[in-house]
Amino acid sequence: MKNFEHSNAASFEQAAQELQAAKYSQPIAGGTDLLGTLKTNILPNYPSLVVNLKTIPDAAYIRDMGDKVAMGALTTLADVEKSDVFTGELKAVAEAAHSVATPIIRNSATVGGNLCQDVRCWYYRYPDAVGGKLLCARKGGDECYAIQGRNQYHSIMGGMHTGHNACSTECPAGTDIPAYMEKIRANDWDGAAEIILRVNPMPMLTARVCPHTCQTKCNQCQHGDSVSIHSVERALGDYILAHADKFYPAPAQETGKKVSIVGGGPAGLTAAYYLRKAGHSVTIYEKMEEAGGVMMYGIPEYRLPKHYVRDLVKAIVGMGVVIKNNTEVGKDITLEEIKSASDTVFLDTGAWKQPILGIDGESLTQFGLNFLVEVKKFMTKQIGKEVLVCGGGNVAMDVALTAVRLGAQKVKLVCLEQRDEMPASAEEIARAEEEGVEIFNGWGLKKVITGADGKITGLESMNCLSVRDESGRFNPSYGEETRVFSSDCIILATGQKVDIDFLGEKYREELKSARGLIEVGEHRDTRAPGIYAGGDAAYGPSVAIKAIRDGGIAARSMSRYMGFEPEVPARDKGFTKFDPERIYVTKGAVEKDTPVAERCLDKEDSTSLTMEEARAEAGRCMNCGCYSVNASDMATVMVALDAEIHTTEQTFKAADFFSVMHSVDQLKPGELVTEIQLPKMPGYRTGYLKMRLREAIDFAVTALAYAYKEEDGVIVDARLVAGGIAPVPVRLTAAEQVLIGKKKSAELAQEAFAAAMKDAQPMKENAYKLQEVKAQIVRSLEL
Amino acid sequence: MEMSKELTLHINGQTYEFTIGRKLGQIPESETLLETLRERLGLTGTKLSCGEGACGCCAVLMDGKAVASCVTLTAECGGKEITTIEGLADPVTGELDPIQEAFLEHNAFQCGFCTPGIIIAVKSLLNANPHPTEDEIKEALSGNFCRCISHYQVIEAVQSIVKGGEQA
Missing domain, CATH: 3.50.50.60 (FAD/NAD(P)-binding domain)
Known part of the structure; x- marks a missing residue:
């Protein structure tokens, strides 16, 4: 274990202050979770300070407060399981405490620590010392290894976003790509449109022109082709434009x-x-x-x-x-006139000016962007026989291809960059070559060569040794070698100003x-x-x-x-899902392309995917997030019993506190859980069921916290919360609704199970968990 | 410069004065109780196995309850009464604890590596519950792993002292 500063807190306030003051700090209660994470060094930031909470006086207690029970955060689980307070209607609390780890651990481990513990996923916990760091989506990486890896103990209800989706982060506009993919999988094109339109009102255009570097970050690249994001976006963009009245309302x-x-x-x-x-x-x-x-x-x-x-x-x-x-x-x-007549002004005049390179004969060349703007004029004019395009970006590719399609006999392209440094996208380069453009890498412009009549005959170029200097700035250095490229029409696509x-x-x-x-x-x-x-x-x-x-x-x-706060769209609630079959498809969708011989200037080369094809491709998106399950047994019970979690700053309803994967992420720096309050539930029968592989020291494969109120054999109230099946404890509201008002029976239990698991989507290896959930519902009803 | 923090440990009836710090001979903040016991005090009866509190080999008594010394910071043990396997015997007569005697009697070990932790766990159980049932014994020992399968003899040994009325 690496060293850290350590202090014994005399009060929660003091602990909070010290934790807040240090850059990276961790509170320690029982230490049974924290010391493991420190030994294996799996925390994103190793703490410089550890603050001991066990020295805080009067923080470990269980008190009967009349209509509720209060429990100090530092109470050990051993004391909770043995407490008389939790023998009757609040038995579920003792059962959950008893189910944690081993008696030896429970002598140290605290309630607060249990509620705040970190996830137990074996990818998350993978010790860095063994075979290198596994940076999963929870640890600042962007991939959940469980999606295509071993996932028998992972979620059957879907995952949760961690805020690190590589594709979305790569997109300059931050498009929530996985979210619209999910809507498309569900055939909800309007929902998908709404998501993409939050950041991009023209997906029908970007789908066709954007270099889509998001695809290079797609985690499917580790298994095969990236998800063909641009193709799906294009189908969605076409859908949006076809229903423009709906998506562009006044x-x-x-x-x-x-x-x-x-x-x-x-x-x-x-x-x-x-x-x-x-x-x-x-x-x-x-x-x-x-x-x-x-x-x-x-x-x-x-x-x-x-x-x-x-x-x-x-x-x-x-x-x-x-x-x-x-x-x-x-x-x-x-601009003055415009400004005085407006409340605000936005300037986006672009980059249209030709840069001056300063080479001999430059005035005889064409400017690439003008060439594209005026291509219609060129169409009626004779294009050069031997066109030479200078530049390595996408504009240069557009110019070269346009020249080919205008009927140039030969199109050559020179650029400073080596092949792997060219700013143009790989697809565009491949396309140019496919249509016969010859690319010469590593050549810079020296001078334009003219014949006796003053017309262009070629370009003298010099070899480029490197494009950028040591600090990474554009600063080409040239060698001695020169080469002449013959041409009667030189088009410069070397940037715009x-x-x-x-x-x-x-x-x-x-x-x-x-x-x-x-x-x-x-x-x-x-x-x-x-x-x-x-x-x-x-x-x-x-x-x-x-x-x-x-x-x-x-x-x-x-x-x-102007005084109007923009609306922030609410994030979708619910778990992220993926298609458990289609994520294994390694080939990406390809848009149908016109054969080279038939390509022309005025028709689109490729054809959009059909909506069905796009939907199938969206099925390859893994919806990267975290697909682990909640580890805390106590948390599941707290949600079922509608407990309150008190901190040094505020009070949470348990359902809110455990609505995010790692509850402590909701706390401010230094904020600490101090007490848990549980309402008494007279007349209820409560309990906690935990299915696991070993009797001791094991986390729940599935767990069920329940509270029933029955009158004359009829269930008048039911609260069911499942643990171990999703990233957070899940209240089985649908099952409760089935049960309430009915006499319990095996058929009713089956019906409740079916309702509870309606939205389940097990992964490859964990469908068996469904049976366990069913068994626990049956057992909770004491059938 | 920050003053070194003093740390007084009570282990097996003896008092040890330490300071916490990074200098030679001081106890660093991150040192575990297990490391202090084995490497500073030579109390090697307490074993390191899994290192994360799961196996029970490192169990020691803290104020009479078994805890995993491998996930306990020494810096947090000030004022606590720590007992290791070496501290169970009578310090004056050298007489073994009845649990230890029972384990010898019943050959309740094979390689013996996990035995100190098991004996500590039994002691912790009997401190709180002098007359445990078989189920309670099994439950109390559920955090102690043994690869030689000494469990059967262990349970017999524990039952022998419970039945014999020789409480620990």
Whole structure:
């Protein structure tokens, strides 16, 4: 055991203060749980201080208070099981205490410690010293090893989120991917839509253009393909757009506040959606003919057909958002004018400017983004015979493929990066090569070579030794070697720049950052009160989903600034479920692709999954969370007997205290459980049943705490709480309802069991627990 | 500099003065009672087996009740009366405790590794309940593991002193 500071507390207050003052601290009562975790070093943070609570006077007692019984948190389980107070109607308490561990442990272990103990899952408890750290979802990792591993002692009711879903964390917008997957598995597409629309109002677009790095974090990657998140999202996005009237409703109430948005790109449309939803009046100023930004103009039709963008814009306009097209702020109207007519302003003008590289002959080249914007013009013009695209990102891939499809005879692509460093996604690179684009890695631009007539004949390039310097910054270094690539049309897709000249002199000076972007804070606020910004204009060129995130954050901040607290959607209650069969499918769904020969510029290459296919793919999502079960026997009884848990700060109902996996997570730093109060239950028959493999020192495989009131053979009240079957004790309300008002019988017990386990979803190895739950219900009825 | 904390331990009728700290000879805060007994005081009758309180081999009496010394911090034992297997015999006459005699009588051990813990658990039981039933004996010993299957002889041994009226 590593060392720690240690102090003996003289009072709960003193203990709380000391615990709070130390960075990492742990209280110790009996120590039978804590010392085990310290010896195996499984806690996320080893405590620097351990505070002994056993020295607190008058903290171990059992007192009859008339209509209730009070129990000090430091009372040992041995004293609880032997107490006369728990021989009658509160017998369940003694039975649960007696069922814990061994007599030797019960002489030290306390009630408070039992209630606050940590989970016993064998993956969680796996000693780090044996074969390395197992960082499960409960320990700051993101995977529950029990889902596909040995799970005979795990939950049969589903799991609980731990707040560490790798896919959601990876998503810049924090999309709750597992939650919408779960809804889709249940065929609840409206529910799924509601979840995704909380953070992203345009999944039909992001599904098609987002690099979906979430998929690289999917825990299915350890077993085979990642869940094809983008395909499921695409089917969901298509569903949302097909029912736009339902998902883009006009607000029920107007707030009377005015918002202006400069730039109708992904960030602006996102902000518009949430601000309009909140009832504000929203006007978007858009310099182009149509809103949509890069989605509309920068991404080729074959990847993102424009009708999706137009339909989305139409839906948002349908909510009452006003879009002023062909209106360039800085030219047609000034920011000052907009600001003075609005309560808040959001700026998301993107990154559209061509960077100047400073190479000879640069003026003869084309700018990649312009090329994509004006591709229609190019279609009527002769494209070069030998096109050379410079750049390694997704824009470069789009440019190269568009050139191929425009009829270029040969398309080559050079970029600084080596293959594994290219910023473009692997799928896009594969696609380009599939269509004949030849990629040359590790070459930088030196100069454009021209013939006697002044026309381009090629590019002289130099070999790139490394793209980034030691500190990781973009700072390419070149070698001596040069190489000439022949070409009659060079397109530069080496990045885009942000232009903030539209702000006008006053605002430009006030708002600009050291990098020449718009400086924003955490809430997407700028230096000017009431003006917010986001997307590429604030962060430099990046992906749409980051702009969407910014639009969402800005919308919330702007609402708050205007005096309206944004609604926070309530988290779904209930346990997370997964499909116990389909999680073993290792092949991900693949969208149908047009054969290379038939691909063109104006039709989408791939076809969305059908809703059924998407639902099947959603079945591969493991709904990562924690699938362990509650360890505390006493907790199960406390919930059944409706006890109160008193702490140094507050009083919890047992059902609330044990509604989260590790109850102490609900406590403030230093807060300690001090006392448990149990209402007396005259006329009730209570008890605690525990099924386990060994008579001693074993945790419940299944447990049942019960309290019945019977009159003339009829059950007039019933309280049943099961332990060991879910991450927290589960009140079997449905079973209680079946039992109340009826005469007990074997048939009734069966009916109660069926009702209780209606939502059960055992894992591969633990369906047997259902039988144990049934046996315990029967036994509790003394049949 | 922080003052060293004093710690007075009462073990097997003797008083030991220690200080808690990190210097040579001091007891670190994280030291378990088992480590103090075996490594500082040479009381090696108390055994280390599972190290997490599950097997009962490290049981000692604390104020007359059996506790697992491997999950007990020495720093928290100040003022407690600790008795190990070495402390059961009469310190003056050297006469063994009746439980120990009964175990010898009934060969209630084989390799003997777990026996000190079992005897401590029996002592703890008889302190609280001088006339236990067979079920109560089994229950009280349910936290003591034995790999040589000495349980049958152990129960006979315990029953012999309960029946014989020679209370521990």
